Amino acid sequence: MVKDGYHHGDLANALIEAALAVVESDGADALSLRDLAASLGVSRAAPYRHFVDRDALLAAVAARGFDALSEIYLAADAGPGDGPARVREAMRHYMAFAWSRSGLHRLMFESELLRRDPIPPVLAGPYQRTYEALWRTLSRAYPDAEEAWLKRRRVTMLSTVVGFLVLDEAGRFTPEWARPLSREDLVEAILDVATGTARP
Amino acid sequence: MVKDGYHHGDLANALIEAALAVVESDGADALSLRDLAASLGVSRAAPYRHFVDRDALLAAVAARGFDALSEIYLAADAGPGDGPARVREAMRHYMAFAWSRSGLHRLMFESELLRRDPIPPVLAGPYQRTYEALWRTLSRAYPDAEEAWLKRRRVTMLSTVVGFLVLDEAGRFTPEWARPLSREDLVEAILDVATGTARP
DNA sequence: TCTCCAATGTTGTCGGCGCTTACATTGCAT
């Protein structure tokens, strides 16, 4: 398969990667299939040969996001330290991921994609792998814990971190709002609460 | 001021309220100024006499949301029980608000409106009142606490609750994901963590 | 090697949208 002037060669992947760049820099709302096609040098109808509609392309982009996140979790799981330290490290890396690719993170966590019934097939696998990786790290960190305790921890941990990221991305944590706490203070406080090591 | 067939009479308010209904039922993305104008029986250019653009109308809608939320916080502050119990009650009512008006909640917390610099003036007042009400409840509940401790608690508390709501609204907490925990178990676990009464 | 088909890309078109400009109507202050 080679670009021959008429057929692009690998338009599907090129579309996903170009869309990924747009989503990361300007957010999913800013994605225009027409602009995308133009930037890749194809006609505006070409994308529809590979994605039934705009949302299908966004779902594929979100899938790449979950791929990246699952690798982050896997890397944290292989890192040094005892179990609880690795959980904390996983959350720290997750926050770094969300900050460095905030448009993508918003697409993954705030879009309607995951609310669909059924969940878009391209998303199901990466999504499941992501949470299996996190679940493994968590359950190994607390091998003696009951399942209910672990599940509770998983929900509260993710809620705390995601909430912090959402509020932060929404511009909520200005310096004057937090003073006298620094940004690092906030991050550590969040990690303390998320991982259950909060000081009262 | 009366509807005379040509002039509407109170188009600005009518637009906000109609938009509020759309946002609550179908989300902010579904709002079309043209549809809105048609449903109110005015021309499609009429809304622009009252709101410079679509975002300005959404900002006004979000402002109504913060008005409603600040009243909820005020009511919780006047409720029975000791301070910490009132904080917990405030968070419980906040969650009920977000669930019953989820489209509005998403607009308030996930839109770009608050990230603007400067924050839209119509939003500034209601937003500030909302967090002043919550801050009062919180600081009265722990009168001996240092400011840094209270600020930390405010950030972690809101993060946990907002994160739970965002993930829930994104369809993340399916029964099989949470099993064996019930929905009420999740809510109580979130309130425990948010208010700092988590059991390990 | 030739042929035909499925995959892929193009052009043309439609309806909907946000927004702007130029014009019409009305109430109110002077």
Added chain:
DNA sequence: ATGCAATGTAAGCGCCGACAACATTGGAGA
């Protein structure tokens, strides 16, 4: 009574997602 500012209308621009009809190509099977 009048003139102006506020408010509403009509028409149109450019952009968008999406669809239909047509064009091009590589490769499988004769």
